[in-house]
Amino acid sequence: MTTRLGGAGTRTHVVIGGGVVGAATAYSLATRGERVVLLEQHGRGHERGSSHGATRIFRQGYADPEYVTLTSRALELWEGLERAANEQLIVRTGAVDHGRPEVVDAIAAALADAGIPHDTLTPEQAAARWPGIAFEGHVLAHATAGRIRSAEAIEVFLTLAERTGLVELRFDTRVTGIEDHGGDVTVALSDGSTVRTSSVIAAVGSWAPTLVGDLLAERGARLPALRITQEQPAHFPSRLPDEAWPSFVHWADGDDVYGLLTPGEGVKVGFHGTGPVVDPDHRDFTPVPAEAERLQAYVARYVPGVDATRPTFISCLYDTSPDEDFVIDRRGPITVATGFSGHGFKFAPLLGDMIADLATGGAPHPRFSLSEQSAPAPEDS
Known part of the structure; x- marks a missing residue:
């Protein structure tokens, strides 16, 4: 059975991945009034990806000025998230x-x-x-640096997203395939059901090449060699x-x-x-x-x-990624977020906003966009 998400005048985004990037994206979309179904192949707070554990570093110490600027933007958003949750998420150890x-x-x-x-x-x-x-x-x-209470941070994103009433969380639900129809996609799930949506967001980190690599290539873009x-x-x-x-x-x-x-x-x-x-x-x-x-x-x-x-x-x-830059871009109904290269967690609320921007029609950050290849994209992309 295929469930078509969204009715007339509405849209529901399917976010694949319940780690910090997927959770932050779901929250950011919900704060904009967008509906979301978040799919995670493992349980809530699992330890099989890149986001688990009690702590992560927050630091602004980059030699690259652009990343320093991004850390400042991320810090403002972390502080806003702390206020929204009434919970400390960054412990300022320096x-x-x-x-x-x-x-x-x-x-x-x-x-x-x-x-x-x-x-x-x-x-x-x-x-x-x-x-x-x-x-x-x-x-x-x-x-200004310190440590992020990372497990609590993911829970804050998920809990605040749920409280909006616009986000449905489905754990232990694996995506077994994605079929691209041009203007929308059908997402096949491990329980035998399918969902059809005009916006799927693969916030899946290490699983991106196998999940959406070929789909993006068919649309004239390619992931870097992760x-x-x-x-x-x-x-x-x-x-x-x-x-x-x-x-x-x-x-x-x-x-x-x-x-x-x-x-x-x-x-x-x-x-x-x-x-x-x-x-x-x-x-x-x-x-x-x-x-x-x-x-x-x-x-x-x-x-x-x-x-x-x-x-x-x-x-x-x-x-x-080869240059340790993030990969965040969109082709048609498919948005991908990967290549976080061991330094992405500190940017989580900013990444959620960037991905939500893309999924709702915004432009990618030029540094994090996909490379083009010779294959033409579908006409309705």
Whole structure:
């Protein structure tokens, strides 16, 4: 049985994906008076994608001025979301960057140009301030940063969306196929039903290539070559009080490293985007032994405030684009959001607005748009 969503003068968007990007998109659409059905193949708050876990870093420390601007816009929206939910979602611990001088200095310049307060320190000054971390190279701190209470953030998006009365949430409902009819699409579901809609939003991260890659190609656009990896950060028991930990990034000679406190679980430390390539539907969730040893050796040297011998490993997915830029664009009734490259969570409310803009007829952000290919798009796209 096919359900046609929306009647005369109305439209219902089908958002596929109940992670932070899909949840933020559903909420943003609902605040505009748009109706939404959100489909998630797993349960509410599942751990099989990129959004799970208790904490994520919020930081404005980018060397790229455009991303710094986007962090400021995202921060305003996070603060608005906190007011709407009457709940703290960003804990302002501050953040510190250290390591390769050319990277840290470029971040300092970008923050200065944006008028974002920051401090430069020597490694010795930084160690005195944050004894849990061993610093090298140049050091930069900015106080607007901290950690996002990520699990709570997703729930806030979903709960506020539901409260509008315009959003239906369907968990444990997998999309098994999408058929493109030109002006609309039919979405086939794992329960045997189908829905037909003029707006489907694939906020599916690592699943985007298999779900909508061919559909977009038929419309003359192509996804970049996304690298889907299983990452393996770990929590390490802290020897210090919670307030001793900022969020931190080490621009090391080799693989870059990030870290932050997860209260009650330890200090989370991980290499950025170094995990093995995987099929997101067929993961073993098992750390690569050599990489686990390498992470512990790093932590023993550079994070003295934790016990490096007692890691609790985590498994998550990265959907990394070649340039680590996001991919957010629309062709006809199909909107796609992917390529968040391990740094998308901090932008979630802004991403929700960008995607909602696209789905309601707006233009894409030029930097995040799809590449064109020679195949012509359908006439009614």
